[in-house]
Amino acid sequence: xxxxxxxxxxxxxxxxxxxxxxxxxxxxxxxxxxxxxxxxxxxxxxxxxxxxxxxxxxxxxxxxxxxxxxxxxxxxxxxxxxxxxxxxxxxxxxxxxxxxxxxxxxxxxxxxxxxxxxxxxxxxxxxxxxxxxxxxxxxxxxxxxxxxxxxxxxxxxxxxxxxxxxxxxxxxxx
Amino acid sequence: xxxxxxxxxxxxxxxxxxxxxxxxxxxxxxxxxxxxxxxxxxxxxxxxxxxxxxxxxxxxxxxxxxxxxxxxxxxxxxxxxxxxxxxxxxxxxxxxxxxxxxxxxxxxxxxxxxxxxxxxxxxxxxxxxxxxxxxxxxxxxxxxxxxxxxxxxxxxxxxxxxxxxxxxxxxxxxxxxxxxxxxxxxxxxxxxxxxxxxxxxxxxxxxxxxxxxxxxxxxxxxxxxxxxxxxxxxxxxxxxxxxxxxxxxxxxxxxxxxxxxxxxxxxxxxxxxxxxxxxxxxxxxxxxxxxxxxxxxxxxxxxxxxxxxxxxxxxxxxxxxxxxxxxxxxxxxxxxxxxxxxxxxxxxxxxxxxxxxxxxxxxxxxxxxxxxxxxxxxxxxxxxxxxxxxxxxxxxxxxxxxxxxxxxxxxxxxxxxxxxxxxxxx
Numbered sequence: 035x036x037x038x039x040x041x042x043x044x045x046x047x048x049x050x051x052x053x054x055x056x057x058x059x060x061x062x063x064x065x066x067x068x069x070x071x072x073x074x075x076x077x078x079x080x081x082x083x084x085x086x087x088x089x090x091x092x093x094x095x096x097x098x099x100x101x102x103x104x105x106x107x108x109x110x111x112x113x114x115x116x117x118x119x120x121x122x123x124x125x126x127x128x129x130x131x132x133x134x135x136x137x138x139x140x141x142x143x144x145x146x147x148x149x150x151x152x153x154x155x156x157x158x159x160x161x162x163x164x165x166x167x168x169x170x171x172x173x174x175x176x177x178x179x180x181x182x183x184x185x186x187x188x189x190x191x192x193x194x195x196x197x198x199x200x201x202x203x204x205x206x207x208x
Numbered sequence: 209x210x211x212x213x214x215x216x217x218x219x220x221x222x223x224x225x226x227x228x229x230x231x232x233x234x235x236x237x238x239x240x241x242x243x244x245x246x247x248x249x250x251x252x253x254x255x256x257x258x259x260x261x262x263x264x265x266x267x268x269x270x271x272x273x274x275x276x277x278x279x280x281x282x283x284x285x286x287x288x289x290x291x292x293x294x295x296x297x298x299x300x301x302x303x304x305x306x307x308x309x310x311x312x313x314x315x316x317x318x319x320x321x322x323x324x325x326x327x328x329x330x331x332x333x334x335x336x337x338x339x340x341x342x343x344x345x346x347x348x349x350x351x352x353x354x355x356x357x358x359x360x361x362x363x364x365x366x367x368x369x370x371x372x373x374x375x376x377x378x379x380x381x382x383x384x385x386x387x388x389x390x391x392x393x394x395x396x397x398x399x400x401x402x403x404x405x406x407x408x409x410x411x412x413x414x415x416x417x418x419x420x421x422x423x424x425x426x427x428x429x430x431x432x433x434x435x436x437x438x439x440x441x442x443x444x445x446x447x448x449x450x451x452x453x454x455x456x457x458x459x460x461x462x463x464x465x466x467x468x469x470x471x472x473x474x475x476x477x478x479x480x481x482x483x484x485x486x487x488x489x490x491x492x493x494x495x496x497x498x499x500x501x502x503x504x505x506x507x508x509x510x511x512x513x514x515x516x517x518x519x520x521x522x523x524x525x526x527x528x529x530x531x532x533x534x535x536x537x538x539x540x541x542x543x544x545x546x547x548x549x550x551x552x553x554x555x556x557x558x559x560x561x562x563x564x565x566x567x568x569x570x571x572x573x574x575x576x577x578x579x580x581x582x583x584x585x586x587x588x589x590x591x592x593x594x595x596x597x598x599x600x601x602x603x604x605x606x607x608x609x610x611x612x613x614x615x616x617x618x619x620x621x622x623x624x625x626x627x628x629x630x631x632x633x634x
């Protein structure tokens with residue numbers, strides 16, 4: 035964890051770690067794991083809110099809790115850029131991390147795999163592998179998605195690849 | 209098409225004879241010439257060959273299998289035609305998978321199962337197999353199109369899905385266990401699974417499926433810099449599974465501000481991909497048709513033309529549950545396996561009982577292997593007096609006891625969901 039900024043580090047230590055090693059095919063054990071996932075997400079979301087650093091919404095899109103959808107946003111130059119966020123829990127979870135997708139950005143940056151899967155190979159996958167099964171969805175958002183947005187969104191905005199929704203409306207009207 | 213054109217010609221002939229006015233003669237002749245031209249063009253169009261019922265060794269230009277059947281005459285393969293009974297599943301129809309599929313198709317494999325969720329792109333054209341006019345098609349559809357033209361005898365089944373999702377995995381498992389092609393076959397419905405995927409997650413999924421089904425499979429991979437690759441044979445319980453020895457994990461803590469911007473685009477070469485596909489299918493043929501030595505692992509370093517081989521034993525502390533079960537099963541049948549190996553050795557020995565040397569001037573005698581083993585075992589297990597091992601001997605991995613601790617204040621899934629939704633609401 036050397037090299038990570040102190041804020042991320044202190045946030046990370048406050049997200050509860052998970053204990054149940056179970057994937058979506060493990061029946062009752064997966065329900066147990068799901069409970070831990072919720073607890074970690076609740077803790078992380080309320081911590082973000084209390085620090086005025088709220089930046090995502092995520093909820094299970096099916097009763098089994100294998101597909102998740104929501105939104106995430108990033109503020110750059112006082113403008114808020116919001117994107118759809120979605121991912122599946124892989125069958126080999128938690129040995130392998132979920133592949134976070136921002137479908138609206140598909141094809142706009144090369145730091146992304148087909149279908150809008152953000153590239154986590156360098157900065158996140160090794161951490162996940164080392165900390166499996168203690169890391170969960172909340173950790174993936176904190177250590178995988180947050181740094182990706184911080185690194186990519188400013189570049190995408192400055193290069194004109196993405197426009198703020200107010201600008202997009204005004205240009206389409208004119 | 210030919211019949212239609214012939215009909216047009218005869219219609220023209222009739223029209224010509226029925227018309228009394230000779231002024232139309234010239235234009236009718238012109239139409240006739242054009243139709244004849246079209247007929248010739250139609251004749252030169254590629255025709256699809258019909259299916260072949262039995263593989264023949266007859267050496268004629270029209271026999272697609274004569275060169276393959278010659279392997280029998282050369283004494284390499286006992287019964288080449290057995291290849292038509294085999295089913296092979298190929299996961300990932302990319303640079304390696306597509307070429308492997310074409311090789312097996314040309315070899316006349318019985319059935320191929322193809323899995324991929326991607327579509328063909330222009331960026332794939334630096335590799336073999338896919339053609340520019342197939343851009344936009346799913347890789348599975350494009351592969352079936354080409355392969356069925358090359359060899360209509362092969363039964364092709366394609367699955368356009370992502371095997372890492374729960375639903376995709378279920379379809380993957382059920383397609384592997386389906387025995388409709390060869391009902392007499394033991395175990396699963398396929399003889400071998402070839403993993404030709406490009407990422408760790410998908411490999412772990414193939415590993416999971418094969419460990420659960422006790423299905424032998426082969427792994428293949430080409431490095432991101434396109435100058436090295438490998439193939440590996442994985443027999444659940446007998447050799448290391450993909451989770452037994454996880455890839456070297458180096459957590460190189462990266463500051464988000466210094467996050468590399470080189471991009472995720474990996475390099476690739478048609479040559480390296482072709483070599484690895486060739487090695488993979490060669491090992492597959494040796495495994496299926498039982499000739500030569502099947503490599504447990506074969507590496508390829510293109511820069512130095514270095515081909516390392518090695519064998520890996522399974523990890524008794526592997527994190528994959530089904531892998532440990534397969535290891536247990538393999539240990540249980542060890543006595544039977546040893547007896548079979550001994551019987552085979554003795555059979556080989558009994559055939560050469562003639563003394564090779566008449567005299568034995570230096571009193572050289574052959575010591576039984578078992579005795580040497582016993583001596584070695586003793587020397588490695590028992591230490592001389594006064595010495596102790598620094599590390600404890602391996603014991604069973606202790607699973608963390610969690611079930612009791614997780615019971616705390618809130619423990620209802622619906623309640624937790626509501627809590628998160630409440631947080632999401634504002």
